[in-house]
Amino acid sequence: MAGATGPTYKVAFRRRRENKTNYAKRLGMLKSGLPRMVVRKSGRGILVQFIEFSAAGDKVLACCNSDELRAFGWAPRSNAPTAYLSAMHAAKKAKAKGASTFILDIGMQTPSKGAIAFAAAQGAQDAGLKTNYDGSMIAAEQINGAHIQKYAQSLAGSDAYKKAFSSYIAENFDPTKIADIFNAVKQKVQAQKVN
16 A cells, blocks of 8 residues: 655645635636626725736726725715715726726625626626626616615605715715716716826
């Protein structure tokens, strides 16, 4: 009988063990040679980055933190309308630096219907970048915040409204008109000239 030649268990890379990076998925994206649109959400907002691979380390072409949308009159949250607007703004910056197409990189998130990553993909497409996303994973009502507006209108004037939308109220942002505000901010983002 032959002796043991080594351990039978292979320890995965640290970021894989921490459930932060799927290296097989990442390799497939890098082989395409296209910039990746990385969409990450936190408890307070959205971060959208257009990243190109280089042997020395990934290079960020363009980035938009959702807090940048305050300059356009938007109150950013970790939701689909904010993801759409952030991606549109970042895509305009990436386009100014020569990007014309991208791959959506959602990291370790599960690609479920209605996920904010798909709102971001739609925003980047509407800004003029190309990808193979067909727009079927998220409804237009979710993107423009009509579902938030409908809920806010159903609660308007009650204590539940003040509790549910207290952070919006503190910023003098009217959630009962969020779809109209979204459309106005979208036009401002589209009209802005990016260097």
